[in-house]
Amino acid sequence: MRRLIRTRTALALLLTFGAAAAAAQTPAAEPPNPLTLLKRLKCRFPVATSAVWKGGEPQALIKMQELLFEINAIDVQDGTAEYVGTAGKSYVTAVLSGWSLYFVENSIGQLNVTTVFSQEASAKKLKAVHSRHGYLQMTVGRFTAEPSVSQNYGECEVME
Numbered sequence: 001m002r003r004l005i006r007t008r009t010a011l012a013l014l015l016t017f018g019a020a021a022a023a024a025q026t027p028a029a030e031p032p033n034p035l036t037l038l039k040r041l042k043c044r045f046p047v048a049t050s051a052v053w054k055g056g057e058p059q060a061l062i063k064m065q066e067l068l069f070e071i072n073a074i075d076v077q078d079g080t081a082e083y084v085g086t087a088g089k090s091y092v093t094a095v096l097s098g099w100s101l102y103f104v105e106n107s108i109g110q111l112n113v114t115t116v117f118s119q120e121a122s123a124k125k126l127k128a129v130h131s132r133h134g135y136l137q138m139t140v141g142r143f144t145a146e147p148s149v150s151q152n153y154g155e156c157e158v159m160e
Contacts, residue, residue, distance in 0.1 A: 035101040035118050040159040041071040043114065045130050045152035053146060067130065067152050070159075071103055071114070110134035114156075121155040128156045 045067040051058045069085035074094055081094040081103055095102040099119075105112040110132070117127045135147040 033096070033099060033118060035096055035099065035116065036076050038074050038076070038101065038116075038158060039072075040074065041116065041126075041156040042159055043067075043069055043071065043116075043128055043130070043154065043156040045128070045154035047154065048150055048152040050148075050150040065152075067154075071156070074101075076101070109136040116156050125155040125157045129153055 046064060048063055048065050048067065050061050050063070052061065053059070069083055071092075072082050072084055074081040076094055076096045079094050081092050083090045083092055083103070083105060090105055090107075092103045092105045095104065099117065101116045101118075103114040103116075111134070112130070112132050114130045115128060119127050121127045130152040132148065132150045134149075136145055138145045
């Protein structure tokens with residue numbers, strides 16, 4: 001009988017301390033991702049880099065330019081959004097991965113990706129990058145098309 005009581009007591013202590021140790025090792029819950037709540041962004045990219053190939057070697061060029069567009073109707077659950085810029089409106093895919101939200105636009109010979117990070121550049125403005133990659137093979141007279149690549153750096157303002 002004593003042996004049964006000791007076994008039960010030991011088992012109860014083991015379960016109690018085991019549960020306490022497991023609870024101590026459980027990581028704290030992550031804070032909610034603010035990117036899941038975004039519905040509209042107004043983006044501004046004042047700095048850009050682009051590349052050209054000279055003699056087969058890529059060369060990077062840095063320039064100041066003002067690229068502006070909005071991203072509206074963001075729906076992270078459905079993975080959709082719309083770009084509104086100087087070329088009009090286009091529908092894009094929205095992909096939330098970790099603490100970054102990606103907007104992907106694919107058209108013939110062109111892939112554009114805008115990445116919005118969940119880190120503020122300033123109040124209500126999130127750090128962002130916009131990349132363009134394109135190539136359409138064509139030759140007209142002496143002109144031969146080259147790949148077109150650029151990356152723009154700036155921020156996207158969270159619009160209510």
